[in-house]
Amino acid sequence: MQHLGLPYSRGSLVGKRAAGLLAVAALCIGARDAARSETTGRVFYVSESAGNDAWPGMSAERPWQSLARVNRENFRPGDQILFKAGDRFRGQLSLRSSGNPGQPLMVASYGTGARPLIDGAGDPDGAYEAAILVRNQHDIEFRGLEVTNAIEVLRPGQAADTAAGLLFVDDGAGVLSHIVLSDLSVHDVFAKAIAHRTEDEFNRVTVSAIRFVTTDKQSRSQPSYFRGIRITGNRIADTGRFGVQIGDAGPRGAGNGNAHGRDPETGFNRDIVIAGNRFFELGGSAVQLAGASHALIENNDFDFSGSSARPDRMVGRGSGAWVVNSRDIVAQRNRSRHVRGYKDSYGMHVDFGNLNVLYQYNYSEDSEGGFVEILGNNRNIIWRYNVSVNDGHREKEGNTLWFSSWSPRRTPSTGIFIYNNTVFLRPGLYPDLSFTVADARIWNNIFAVSHDAMIGEEMKLDLRGGTLDVRNNLFQGHVNSAFAAMGSGNRTGDPRFTAAGLTAPAGYRLARGSPAIGAGTPPPPPSFPAAGKGIFAGISAAAKTDFFGTPLPADGTVNIGAYGGTGE
Numbered sequence: 001m002q003h004l005g006l007p008y009s010r011g012s013l014v015g016k017r018a019a020g021l022l023a024v025a026a027l028c029i030g031a032r033d034a035a036r037s038e039t040t041g042r043v044f045y046v047s048e049s050a051g052n053d054a055w056p057g058m059s060a061e062r063p064w065q066s067l068a069r070v071n072r073e074n075f076r077p078g079d080q081i082l083f084k085a086g087d088r089f090r091g092q093l094s095l096r097s098s099g100n101p102g103q104p105l106m107v108a109s110y111g112t113g114a115r116p117l118i119d120g121a122g123d124p125d126g127a128y129e130a131a132i133l134v135r136n137q138h139d140i141e142f143r144g145l146e147v148t149n150a151i152e153v154l155r156p157g158q159a160a161d162t163a164a165g166l167l168f169v170d171d172g173a174g175v176l177s178h179i180v181l182s183d184l185s186v187h188d189v190f191a192k193a194i195a196h197r198t199e200d201e202f203n204r205v206t207v208s209a210i211r212f213v214t215t216d217k218q219s220r221s222q223p224s225y226f227r228g229i230r231i232t233g234n235r236i237a238d239t240g241r242f243g244v245q246i247g248d249a250g251p252r253g254a255g256n257g258n259a260h261g262r263d264p265e266t267g268f269n270r271d272i273v274i275a276g277n278r279f280f281e282l283g284g285s286a287v288q289l290a291g292a293s294h295a296l297i298e299n300n301d302f303d304f305s306g307s308s309a310r311p312d313r314m315v316g317r318g319s320g321a322w323v324v325n326s327r328d329i330v331a332q333r334n335r336s337r338h339v340r341g342y343k344d345s346y347g348m349h350v351d352f353g354n355l356n357v358l359y360q361y362n363y364s365e366d367s368e369g370g371f372v373e374i375l376g377n378n379r380n381i382i383w384r385y386n387v388s389v390n391d392g393h394r395e396k397e398g399n400t401l402w403f404s405s406w407s408p409r410r411t412p413s414t415g416i417f418i419y420n421n422t423v424f425l426r427p428g429l430y431p432d433l434s435f436t437v438a439d440a441r442i443w444n445n446i447f448a449v450s451h452d453a454m455i456g457e458e459m460k461l462d463l464r465g466g467t468l469d470v471r472n473n474l475f476q477g478h479v480n481s482a483f484a485a486m487g488s489g490n491r492t493g494d495p496r497f498t499a500a501g502l503t504a505p506a507g508y509r510l511a512r513g514s515p516a517i518g519a520g521t522p523p524p525p526p527s528f529p530a531a532g533k534g535i536f537a538g539i540s541a542a543a544k545t546d547f548f549g550t551p552l553p554a555d556g557t558v559n560i561g562a563y564g565g566t567g568e
Contacts, residue, residue, distance in 0.1 A: 041078025083116035090122030099139030126155035130167035207240030247290030268293035283314025317341030349373035376407030392431025449477030456480025512567030520558030
């Protein structure tokens with residue numbers, strides 16, 4: 001396992017790309033964290049190789065030695081706990097202290113060399129569920145550590161089907177604010193054994209590199225949730241299922257209810273930024289949000305989610321990112337590649353029960369499931385200015401577009417807006433189309449299909465008394481004729497990409513003279529109520545740039561597809 005998040009061989013990214021992600025993460029932290037770290041407290045040093053728990057631990061010359069000694073201490077706001085670079089600490093780090101706003105409790109490293117490693121499975125008496133456990137604490141920051149938890153030997157009473165690298169729990173402690181996780185390397189997080197043959201078994205698997213959970217202890221007088229989570233500039237690889245999972249375990253959580261009628265002041269984990277991270281070779285999804293409000297997922301790399309590289313320890317199914325029972329969510333400028341899985345497993349998808357979700361400026365490539373997946377009982381879902389290359393090659397339920405009514409009450413979604421996206425398929429791909437929906441608009445998209453390929457080899461259409469408005473799209477190649485004939489203003493022709501077939505976004509700019517330039521229609525005016533506020537300060541209700549960051553014409557000219565310029 002390489003140190004620090006530099007990619008290893010399988011991906012196309014190199015060191016410059018990793019450096020760029022870290023730079024993005026630094027910008028995210030600087031721009032969005034109102035409470036900055038202040039070293040106003042005491043400094044404690046911990047060294048497995050040179051420490052002694054009988055020492056005071058207040059200097060690098062006389063550090064503590066063990067996690068057990070750290071776990072016994074009551075820390076004060078502003079204190080720092082520094083682990084020695086190059087040392088390996090076996091067991092669980094379990095903090096029982098909090099910081100204050102502007103004076104967080106800091107956990108980081110000192111010295112030079114490899115990151116200090118906290119190994120939750122390294123204790124000779126057996127592994128812990130989580131290598132780092134924080135229960136009912138707030139204003140804490142973790143930076144510059146390596147964390148692993150590949151469980152082989154269970155402790156007495158330990159469940160065999162769960163594991164976490166870092167686990168944060170709020171079980172009725174009220175609002176827990178300001179949790180920052182930055183510049184971490186979290187890898188090899190596996191349960192002792194997982195069963196996932198049935199859907200119920202699969203849903204019970206919560207193995208995660210980073211997990212936040214709010215348990216079922218809610219009341220209006222004492223709402224309990226996390227607020228102000230920042231997960232930036234980390235490298236997360238090789239897990240049984242999730243990279244980052246943020247949810248709750250009570251009846252308000254995943255699998256129950258929906259975000260439409262829930263009181264926005266109770267129950268949702270909120271104000272969440274997941275940015276500039278690299279996720280690699282995960283058994284499930286890189287990011288899952290359940291019961292979240294006001295979350296921003298941006299500038300992340302999702303590579304090989306849904307992996308089955310270790311079939312005995314990985315579930316082998318998962319989208320790059322997805323949300324369920326959540327509201328006011330933005331995912332933008334993420335790159336999802338090589339997603340695998342026998343269900344779901346799209347570049348990103350919207351599960352059920354969500355309100356106000358905006359996916360824009362994302363790149364999806366070689367996802368087994370497909371490009372767009374939107375399940376049931378959602379409202380106001382916007383998919384704009386994204387690029388999809390070679391998505392949807394799974395034989396069963398591989399789709400370019402899939403709208404489903406799947407939800408507890410099998411309720412179709414309403415207010416779906418799919419516009420100004422670019423889709424390209426190489427030869428040999430035949431994804432389907434499936435529409436069970438109450439109200440959807442598919443406008444100004446390019447669907448470009450190579451020879452010996454097709455979009456909509458099979459098409460399902462179940463409008464449930466609603467409308468599917470397919471307007472002003474450009475079709476090239478073999479596209480289902482019934483789909484291409486829907487609506488008005490649709491046309492066929494060569495979009496004249498600058499490098500069609502390239503597995504990179506740059507290939508899908510338009511050359512001068514493209515029939516897609518200036519041929520679009522003004523998109524429908526979707527409402528994203530949280531635009532311009534808080535973590536969405538840079539988000540506008542209407543798109544201001546194209547996929548490539550070029551400002552859209554001020555005169556209102558609209559292209560078809562994700563490129564908004566005048567031609568290359």
